[in-house]
Amino acid sequence: MSLKAAERAHLLALADDEHMVGARHTNWIGLGPFLEEDLAFCSIAQDELGHAIGLYEILLADDPDRNVADLDEFAMLRAAADYRSCWLAEVECSDWNDSLVRHWLYDRAESLRWGALTCCSDGRVAALANRALREETFHLDHAQRFMSRVASVDVTGKIAASIKRLFPIARGLWDELATGDPVGMDFASRSVGELAVEWEALITDDLKKWGVDITLPDGNVATDQAHRTIRSDGFGAFHADLQRVILLDTSAVW
Protein backbone atom coordinates (compact mmCIF):
# COMPACT_ATOMS: atom_id res chain seq x y z
CA MET A 1 0.00 0.00 0.00
CA SER A 2 1.57 3.25 -1.07
CA LEU A 3 -1.40 5.57 -0.53
CA LYS A 4 -2.02 7.09 2.89
CA ALA A 5 -5.49 6.84 4.47
CA ALA A 6 -6.33 10.46 3.69
CA GLU A 7 -5.19 10.05 0.08
CA ARG A 8 -7.32 6.93 -0.34
CA ALA A 9 -10.30 8.76 1.13
CA HIS A 10 -9.70 11.73 -1.18
CA LEU A 11 -9.59 9.48 -4.27
CA LEU A 12 -12.57 7.38 -3.17
CA ALA A 13 -14.72 10.50 -2.76
CA LEU A 14 -13.80 11.65 -6.28
CA ALA A 15 -14.26 8.13 -7.71
CA ASP A 16 -17.71 7.67 -6.18
CA ASP A 17 -18.75 11.16 -7.32
CA GLU A 18 -17.69 10.34 -10.88
CA HIS A 19 -19.48 6.99 -10.75
CA MET A 20 -22.75 8.39 -9.42
CA VAL A 21 -22.90 11.48 -11.61
CA GLY A 22 -21.93 9.45 -14.69
CA ALA A 23 -24.65 6.89 -13.93
CA ARG A 24 -27.22 9.63 -13.33
CA HIS A 25 -26.29 11.35 -16.60
CA THR A 26 -26.83 8.10 -18.51
CA ASN A 27 -30.53 8.28 -17.62
CA TRP A 28 -30.79 10.74 -20.51
CA ILE A 29 -29.66 8.28 -23.18
CA GLY A 30 -32.23 8.55 -25.92
CA LEU A 31 -34.14 11.26 -24.09
CA GLY A 32 -31.99 14.36 -24.75
CA PRO A 33 -33.75 17.45 -26.10
CA PHE A 34 -32.30 16.78 -29.58
CA LEU A 35 -30.09 14.04 -31.01
CA GLU A 36 -26.83 16.00 -31.05
CA GLU A 37 -27.29 17.01 -27.42
CA ASP A 38 -28.28 13.46 -26.51
CA LEU A 39 -25.00 12.16 -27.92
CA ALA A 40 -22.89 14.90 -26.31
CA PHE A 41 -24.44 14.42 -22.88
CA CYS A 42 -24.07 10.65 -23.03
CA SER A 43 -20.43 11.02 -24.07
CA ILE A 44 -19.89 13.14 -20.99
CA ALA A 45 -21.58 10.44 -18.88
CA GLN A 46 -19.26 7.82 -20.39
CA ASP A 47 -16.22 9.97 -19.66
CA GLU A 48 -17.24 10.37 -16.02
CA LEU A 49 -17.69 6.61 -15.66
CA GLY A 50 -14.26 6.19 -17.26
CA HIS A 51 -12.76 8.51 -14.64
CA ALA A 52 -14.41 6.45 -11.91
CA ILE A 53 -12.97 3.23 -13.34
CA GLY A 54 -9.49 4.77 -13.48
CA LEU A 55 -9.68 5.82 -9.85
CA TYR A 56 -11.18 2.52 -8.67
CA GLU A 57 -8.34 0.68 -10.43
CA ILE A 58 -5.75 2.75 -8.57
CA LEU A 59 -7.52 2.21 -5.25
CA LEU A 60 -7.93 -1.56 -5.77
CA ALA A 61 -4.35 -2.05 -6.95
CA ASP A 62 -3.27 -0.34 -3.73
CA ASP A 63 -5.56 -2.39 -1.48
CA PRO A 64 -3.95 -5.46 0.14
CA ASP A 65 -7.37 -7.12 0.54
CA ARG A 66 -8.63 -6.60 -2.99
CA ASN A 67 -7.36 -6.44 -6.56
CA VAL A 68 -8.39 -4.85 -9.84
CA ALA A 69 -10.50 -7.90 -10.73
CA ASP A 70 -12.88 -6.87 -7.94
CA LEU A 71 -13.71 -3.60 -9.70
CA ASP A 72 -17.34 -4.31 -10.61
CA GLU A 73 -18.11 -5.66 -7.17
CA PHE A 74 -16.40 -2.69 -5.52
CA ALA A 75 -18.18 -0.21 -7.76
CA MET A 76 -21.67 -1.71 -7.62
CA LEU A 77 -22.07 -3.99 -4.63
CA ARG A 78 -20.74 -2.07 -1.67
CA ALA A 79 -23.19 -1.37 1.13
CA ALA A 80 -24.80 2.06 0.72
CA ALA A 81 -23.04 3.31 3.84
CA ASP A 82 -19.63 2.52 2.31
CA TYR A 83 -19.99 4.91 -0.63
CA ARG A 84 -18.44 8.35 -0.21
CA SER A 85 -20.21 10.24 -3.00
CA CYS A 86 -21.63 13.70 -2.44
CA TRP A 87 -25.35 14.35 -2.66
CA LEU A 88 -25.03 16.49 -5.79
CA ALA A 89 -23.76 13.43 -7.67
CA GLU A 90 -26.40 11.14 -6.20
CA VAL A 91 -29.67 13.05 -6.35
CA GLU A 92 -32.23 12.28 -8.98
CA CYS A 93 -32.62 15.07 -11.53
CA SER A 94 -35.65 13.98 -13.48
CA ASP A 95 -36.09 17.37 -15.17
CA TRP A 96 -33.67 18.35 -17.91
CA ASN A 97 -33.09 21.78 -16.34
CA ASP A 98 -32.02 20.11 -13.07
CA SER A 99 -29.63 17.81 -14.92
CA LEU A 100 -28.14 20.68 -16.86
CA VAL A 101 -27.61 22.78 -13.73
CA ARG A 102 -26.10 19.80 -11.91
CA HIS A 103 -23.77 19.22 -14.88
CA TRP A 104 -22.57 22.84 -14.74
CA LEU A 105 -22.12 22.93 -10.94
CA TYR A 106 -20.42 19.53 -10.90
CA ASP A 107 -18.05 20.06 -13.83
CA ARG A 108 -17.04 23.48 -12.53
CA ALA A 109 -15.92 21.65 -9.38
CA GLU A 110 -14.57 18.55 -11.12
CA SER A 111 -12.17 20.57 -13.27
CA LEU A 112 -10.73 22.21 -10.18
CA ARG A 113 -10.41 18.89 -8.36
CA TRP A 114 -8.58 17.16 -11.22
CA GLY A 115 -6.48 20.28 -11.77
CA ALA A 116 -5.15 19.98 -8.21
CA LEU A 117 -4.04 16.39 -8.93
CA THR A 118 -2.09 16.90 -12.18
CA CYS A 119 1.23 17.08 -10.34
CA CYS A 120 0.31 14.44 -7.75
CA SER A 121 3.19 12.64 -6.04
CA ASP A 122 1.54 9.37 -7.15
CA GLY A 123 2.34 9.03 -10.86
CA ARG A 124 -0.78 6.94 -11.57
CA VAL A 125 -3.04 9.63 -10.16
CA ALA A 126 -1.17 12.42 -11.99
CA ALA A 127 -1.46 10.59 -15.34
CA LEU A 128 -5.19 9.99 -14.83
CA ALA A 129 -5.73 13.60 -13.77
CA ASN A 130 -4.03 14.94 -16.90
CA ARG A 131 -6.15 12.68 -19.10
CA ALA A 132 -9.35 13.53 -17.25
CA LEU A 133 -8.62 17.24 -17.44
CA ARG A 134 -8.37 17.06 -21.25
CA GLU A 135 -11.87 15.56 -21.31
CA GLU A 136 -13.06 18.11 -18.79
CA THR A 137 -12.32 20.89 -21.27
CA PHE A 138 -15.15 19.56 -23.41
CA HIS A 139 -17.45 18.95 -20.44
CA LEU A 140 -16.99 22.47 -19.16
CA ASP A 141 -17.37 24.02 -22.61
CA HIS A 142 -20.56 22.08 -23.06
CA ALA A 143 -21.98 23.07 -19.67
CA GLN A 144 -21.13 26.73 -20.05
CA ARG A 145 -22.28 27.06 -23.66
CA PHE A 146 -25.60 25.36 -23.00
CA MET A 147 -26.18 27.21 -19.74
CA SER A 148 -25.25 30.58 -21.23
CA ARG A 149 -27.93 30.12 -23.89
CA VAL A 150 -30.76 29.00 -21.62
CA ALA A 151 -29.98 30.83 -18.37
CA SER A 152 -29.97 34.24 -20.01
CA VAL A 153 -33.50 33.72 -21.43
CA ASP A 154 -34.98 31.76 -18.55
CA VAL A 155 -38.49 33.10 -19.03
CA THR A 156 -40.13 30.21 -17.19
CA GLY A 157 -37.75 30.54 -14.23
CA LYS A 158 -36.95 26.81 -14.39
CA ILE A 159 -33.20 27.28 -14.51
CA ALA A 160 -33.29 29.72 -11.59
CA ALA A 161 -35.39 27.23 -9.61
CA SER A 162 -32.90 24.45 -10.36
CA ILE A 163 -29.99 26.62 -9.22
CA LYS A 164 -31.79 27.45 -5.99
CA ARG A 165 -32.54 23.77 -5.38
CA LEU A 166 -29.13 22.36 -6.27
CA PHE A 167 -26.65 25.01 -5.20
CA PRO A 168 -26.93 24.29 -1.43
CA ILE A 169 -26.57 20.58 -2.18
CA ALA A 170 -23.57 21.29 -4.40
CA ARG A 171 -21.78 23.07 -1.56
CA GLY A 172 -21.67 19.72 0.22
CA LEU A 173 -19.34 18.51 -2.53
CA TRP A 174 -16.54 20.27 -0.67
CA ASP A 175 -17.07 18.41 2.56
CA GLU A 176 -13.77 16.56 2.84
CA LEU A 177 -13.81 13.17 4.45
CA ALA A 178 -12.81 13.19 8.09
CA THR A 179 -9.71 11.00 8.07
CA GLY A 180 -7.40 12.72 10.50
CA ASP A 181 -4.44 14.13 8.61
CA PRO A 182 -5.40 16.20 5.56
CA VAL A 183 -4.04 15.30 2.13
CA GLY A 184 -0.55 16.79 1.69
CA MET A 185 0.35 19.47 -0.85
CA ASP A 186 2.58 16.97 -2.66
CA PHE A 187 -0.53 14.87 -3.37
CA ALA A 188 -3.07 17.61 -4.16
CA SER A 189 -1.55 20.99 -4.95
CA ARG A 190 -4.52 22.91 -3.50
CA SER A 191 -6.64 22.22 -0.44
CA VAL A 192 -10.33 21.42 -0.71
CA GLY A 193 -11.05 24.67 1.14
CA GLU A 194 -9.17 26.71 -1.48
CA LEU A 195 -10.95 24.95 -4.31
CA ALA A 196 -14.34 25.55 -2.69
CA VAL A 197 -13.71 29.30 -2.54
CA GLU A 198 -12.59 29.42 -6.17
CA TRP A 199 -15.56 27.27 -7.26
CA GLU A 200 -18.06 29.61 -5.65
CA ALA A 201 -16.37 32.62 -7.28
CA LEU A 202 -16.51 30.90 -10.70
CA ILE A 203 -20.20 30.04 -10.25
CA THR A 204 -20.96 33.65 -9.28
CA ASP A 205 -18.95 34.95 -12.27
CA ASP A 206 -20.77 32.64 -14.68
CA LEU A 207 -24.16 33.85 -13.49
CA LYS A 208 -23.07 37.48 -13.76
CA LYS A 209 -21.68 36.89 -17.26
CA TRP A 210 -24.99 35.34 -18.36
CA GLY A 211 -26.98 38.20 -16.86
CA VAL A 212 -28.70 35.93 -14.34
CA ASP A 213 -29.88 38.01 -11.43
CA ILE A 214 -30.20 35.48 -8.66
CA THR A 215 -29.17 35.48 -5.03
CA LEU A 216 -27.43 32.23 -4.29
CA PRO A 217 -28.95 30.54 -1.24
CA ASP A 218 -26.90 30.84 1.92
CA GLY A 219 -27.66 27.35 3.14
CA ASN A 220 -25.09 24.63 3.25
CA VAL A 221 -26.15 21.03 3.54
CA ALA A 222 -22.58 19.79 3.99
CA THR A 223 -23.13 19.11 7.67
CA ASP A 224 -26.17 17.00 6.83
CA GLN A 225 -24.03 14.96 4.49
CA ALA A 226 -21.69 14.24 7.44
CA HIS A 227 -18.45 13.90 5.53
CA ARG A 228 -20.13 12.00 2.72
CA THR A 229 -21.01 9.09 5.01
CA ILE A 230 -24.80 9.54 4.84
CA ARG A 231 -26.57 8.81 1.58
CA SER A 232 -29.09 11.18 0.05
CA ASP A 233 -32.83 10.51 -0.18
CA GLY A 234 -33.56 8.13 -3.02
CA PHE A 235 -30.10 6.56 -3.04
CA GLY A 236 -31.51 3.13 -2.15
CA ALA A 237 -33.66 2.94 -5.27
CA PHE A 238 -30.87 4.37 -7.44
CA HIS A 239 -28.35 1.87 -6.05
CA ALA A 240 -30.77 -1.01 -6.56
CA ASP A 241 -31.22 0.09 -10.15
CA LEU A 242 -27.45 0.16 -10.71
CA GLN A 243 -27.21 -3.38 -9.37
CA ARG A 244 -30.07 -4.85 -11.36
CA VAL A 245 -27.96 -6.44 -14.10
CA ILE A 246 -24.89 -7.44 -12.12
CA LEU A 247 -27.10 -9.27 -9.62
CA LEU A 248 -28.67 -11.40 -12.37
CA ASP A 249 -25.59 -13.60 -12.07
CA THR A 250 -22.87 -12.54 -9.66
CA SER A 251 -20.56 -15.31 -10.93
CA ALA A 252 -20.73 -14.08 -14.54
CA VAL A 253 -17.60 -12.61 -16.11
CA TRP A 254 -18.52 -9.41 -17.93
Add this chain to the structure above:
Amino acid sequence: MKTYEVFLKKVGRDEFRHAGALEAPDSEMALMYASETHARRAEGAEMWLVERGNVLVADAAILAVNDDKPHRHNDGGRVAARRKEQRDGDER
Protein backbone atom coordinates in the same frame (compact mmCIF):
# COMPACT_ATOMS: atom_id res chain seq x y z
CA MET B 1 -32.02 25.11 -35.38
CA LYS B 2 -29.68 25.25 -38.35
CA THR B 3 -28.20 22.40 -40.36
CA TYR B 4 -24.43 22.15 -40.76
CA GLU B 5 -22.47 19.94 -43.15
CA VAL B 6 -19.39 18.35 -41.58
CA PHE B 7 -16.13 17.64 -43.42
CA LEU B 8 -13.23 15.72 -41.90
CA LYS B 9 -9.63 15.28 -42.92
CA LYS B 10 -7.25 12.67 -41.58
CA VAL B 11 -3.59 13.36 -40.92
CA GLY B 12 -1.52 13.27 -44.14
CA ARG B 13 -2.34 14.08 -47.72
CA ASP B 14 -5.96 12.94 -47.75
CA GLU B 15 -8.46 15.55 -48.77
CA PHE B 16 -11.40 16.79 -46.65
CA ARG B 17 -14.35 14.44 -47.09
CA HIS B 18 -18.00 14.94 -46.33
CA ALA B 19 -18.78 13.12 -43.08
CA GLY B 20 -22.44 13.98 -42.61
CA ALA B 21 -24.61 16.70 -41.17
CA LEU B 22 -25.92 17.86 -37.82
CA GLU B 23 -28.34 20.34 -36.35
CA ALA B 24 -27.38 23.00 -33.84
CA PRO B 25 -28.76 26.34 -32.67
CA ASP B 26 -25.67 28.30 -33.80
CA SER B 27 -22.13 27.95 -35.14
CA GLU B 28 -20.39 27.73 -31.78
CA MET B 29 -22.66 24.92 -30.60
CA ALA B 30 -22.36 23.22 -34.00
CA LEU B 31 -18.57 23.05 -33.71
CA MET B 32 -18.89 21.60 -30.22
CA TYR B 33 -21.46 18.98 -31.21
CA ALA B 34 -19.59 17.99 -34.37
CA SER B 35 -16.64 16.64 -32.40
CA GLU B 36 -19.02 14.18 -30.69
CA THR B 37 -21.39 13.36 -33.55
CA HIS B 38 -18.75 12.80 -36.24
CA ALA B 39 -15.28 12.59 -34.69
CA ARG B 40 -15.73 10.88 -31.34
CA ARG B 41 -13.53 7.97 -32.43
CA ALA B 42 -10.80 10.21 -33.89
CA GLU B 43 -12.21 9.91 -37.43
CA GLY B 44 -10.43 13.12 -38.40
CA ALA B 45 -7.62 15.43 -37.35
CA GLU B 46 -9.12 18.53 -38.98
CA MET B 47 -12.76 19.49 -39.37
CA TRP B 48 -14.73 21.98 -41.45
CA LEU B 49 -18.33 22.93 -40.84
CA VAL B 50 -20.45 24.72 -43.39
CA GLU B 51 -23.93 25.97 -42.66
CA ARG B 52 -26.11 24.34 -45.27
CA GLY B 53 -27.62 27.68 -46.26
CA ASN B 54 -24.15 28.83 -47.35
CA VAL B 55 -23.57 25.92 -49.73
CA LEU B 56 -23.79 26.92 -53.40
CA VAL B 57 -26.12 24.43 -55.05
CA ALA B 58 -25.79 23.84 -58.80
CA ASP B 59 -28.80 23.52 -61.08
CA ALA B 60 -29.26 19.81 -61.85
CA ALA B 61 -29.97 20.69 -65.50
CA ILE B 62 -26.43 22.03 -65.91
CA LEU B 63 -25.06 18.67 -64.80
CA ALA B 64 -27.55 16.67 -66.89
CA VAL B 65 -26.02 18.05 -70.11
CA ASN B 66 -22.97 15.88 -69.47
CA ASP B 67 -24.88 12.66 -68.94
CA ASP B 68 -24.29 11.32 -72.45
CA LYS B 69 -20.67 12.16 -73.34
CA PRO B 70 -18.83 8.81 -73.31
CA HIS B 71 -15.93 10.30 -75.31
CA ARG B 72 -14.98 12.18 -72.19
CA HIS B 73 -14.51 8.94 -70.29
CA ASN B 74 -10.89 8.56 -71.32
CA ASP B 75 -10.23 5.49 -69.25
CA GLY B 76 -8.29 3.78 -72.08
CA GLY B 77 -10.85 1.01 -72.50
CA ARG B 78 -11.42 1.53 -76.22
CA VAL B 79 -7.68 1.77 -76.96
CA ALA B 80 -7.02 -1.40 -74.98
CA ALA B 81 -9.79 -3.24 -76.84
CA ARG B 82 -8.39 -2.15 -80.21
CA ARG B 83 -4.83 -3.23 -79.32
CA LYS B 84 -6.11 -6.61 -78.15
CA GLU B 85 -7.92 -6.98 -81.44
CA GLN B 86 -4.68 -6.23 -83.31
CA ARG B 87 -2.68 -8.69 -81.20
CA ASP B 88 -5.22 -11.42 -81.77
CA GLY B 89 -5.08 -10.71 -85.54
CA ASP B 90 -1.25 -10.94 -85.59
CA GLU B 91 -1.32 -14.31 -83.80
CA ARG B 92 -3.67 -15.68 -86.40
